[in-house]
Structures are given as C-alpha cells and as structure tokens.
Amino acid sequence: MFGNYLIGLREGLEASLVVCILVAYLVKTERRDALRPVWLGIAIACALSLAFGALLTFGSQALTFEAQELLGGSLSIISVGLVTWMVFWMKRTARHLKGELQGKLDTALAMGTGALVATAFLAVGREGLETALFVWASVRASGEGSSAPLIGVLLGIATAIVLGWLFYRGALKINLAKFFKWTGAMLVVVAAGVLAYGVHDLQEARFLGGLGTKAFDISATIPPDSWYGTLLKGVFNFQPDPTVLQLTVWVLYLVPVLALFFLDRSRPASPKPQPADAAPAG
Numbered sequence: 001m002f003g004n005y006l007i008g009l010r011e012g013l014e015a016s017l018v019v020c021i022l023v024a025y026l027v028k029t030e031r032r033d034a035l036r037p038v039w040l041g042i043a044i045a046c047a048l049s050l051a052f053g054a055l056l057t058f059g060s061q062a063l064t065f066e067a068q069e070l071l072g073g074s075l076s077i078i079s080v081g082l083v084t085w086m087v088f089w090m091k092r093t094a095r096h097l098k099g100e101l102q103g104k105l106d107t108a109l110a111m112g113t114g115a116l117v118a119t120a121f122l123a124v125g126r127e128g129l130e131t132a133l134f135v136w137a138s139v140r141a142s143g144e145g146s147s148a149p150l151i152g153v154l155l156g157i158a159t160a161i162v163l164g165w166l167f168y169r170g171a172l173k174i175n176l177a178k179f180f181k182w183t184g185a186m187l188v189v190v191a192a193g194v195l196a197y198g199v200h201d202l203q204e205a206r207f208l209g210g211l212g213t214k215a216f217d218i219s220a221t222i223p224p225d226s227w228y229g230t231l232l233k234g235v236f237n238f239q240p241d242p243t244v245l246q247l248t249v250w251v252l253y254l255v256p257v258l259a260l261f262f263l264d265r266s267r268p269a270s271p272k273p274q275p276a277d278a279a280p281a282g
Helices: 002-028 032-062 065-111 113-142 148-168 176-204 227-236 244-263
Strands: none
Touching (some): 032 065, 113 148, 176 227
C-alpha cells in the first residue's frame, strides 16, 4: 500500500504543482478572465485520464487469460519506461518548472482561448495519462483482487492535492529538487518491482519462457499471506518465488538506473532558471 501511496503522492503533486503555477501566474498578472479556459483544459485532462484508467481496468476483463497477461505485461513495461523518463526529467527541471510553464502560458495568452485550453490540457494531461498507466500496472502487480493498493493511490493523490493547495496559499515551502530526488529514487525501486511483475505476466502468457525456472523460493520463510509478506509485496512488489528471468531483469534495471539517477549531474537546458520553491498566493 505504501508503494502505491508514494505513486499517488508524487504523481499527484506534480499535477498539483502544474495547476498551482498556472493559476497563480494568471492571478498575479491580473488575467483572471483566462482562468475559465485553463480550468476547462485541466478538467478535460482529468476526465481523459480517468477514462483511460477505466478502459485499462474494464477493457482487459473481456480478454482471455493469456491475452490479459500479454497486455498487462506489455503495458507494465511501457509504464516503467515512461516513469523512468519522468523521474529523470523532473529531477533536472524541478527548479525551473515555474519559468517553463509561465513562458508557455504567455504564448497561449497571446493566441487566445483555444490555446489556453490546449496548454492546460497538455500540461496536466501528460501527467494524468502517465499516472493512470503506472497506477494500473502497479495496482495490478501489488494486489489483484485487493482494494488496498487503490486506496493507497487515492490517499496519495488526496495528500498531493492538500499539499498543492498549501503550496499555492504560501503556507508551505517545498524544496522541489530534494523532494523529487528522493521520491524519484523510491519510485525507481517500485518501478523495478512492476517491471519484474510485467516479465512474469509475459511468461504466463507464454510470450517469454522460463516460467518454471525459479531463482529461489522462500515462501515458507516469508509466506505471501503473512503481514510482513503483504507489507513487502505492497511496498516493493516483492515475490518470494521469482523466476530467474524476473530476478535478472529486476537487477539489470534497478542497479544501473539508481546509479545513473544519483550520479546524473547534467545541467538543465533552461537558459533562464527560476526557482519554483514558492508560488504567489492567490
């Protein structure tokens, strides 16, 4: 449940900060007339993300077992790729997100209402679609048939909304660079578990071999239905009896990605960095 809470918190806070920055900038520049199309774009993005999540959840139920596993495994791997890219991107641009969004908003203001709707939609929609896909994959990996993973995600999103509102009101200061650095590292660990589960799905779909070749089996020591087994499953997507291929993919992803994440010191591409540690109050 904690791993899913972390996903909801981090992804939700990214979207909350985007909304916060857009709205605060319009209020500060006395362009409240532009708030309606911005909120419309945000609402469309949220609706599309929910529809995408519903399509993934209910659309896959009509498939055969092997087709479900093939779809689930493929989308899990795609979601890990997207989240990995997002983690590195946010680590580099967190401090300059405010200036980047304000520049796009200035351009949209000059172009008219349709451009404002599109700007808000694209800014929030990307986050929403990535979140829907990764949440679906993570919930599927950490507890099929259980509501706990989904509850964890919803609690994370609710926390993110509250933090975003406090951030907007000026009641909360966040060092975005450090926040996204450490939550990004934890999200990489969660993603490694989702990736391993995705590989297992592809093995069950008979797309990949080696389903019967176990790397180890400690189910007797850590029963999956025990409280600590459930905890490890919820936080790290831990499986007590992974296949050799699952374990190999988990290690080959986690070790180099974490190493690159902490060693990556490349300078952001933005020529005019502006701190985003505080947004103007409305």
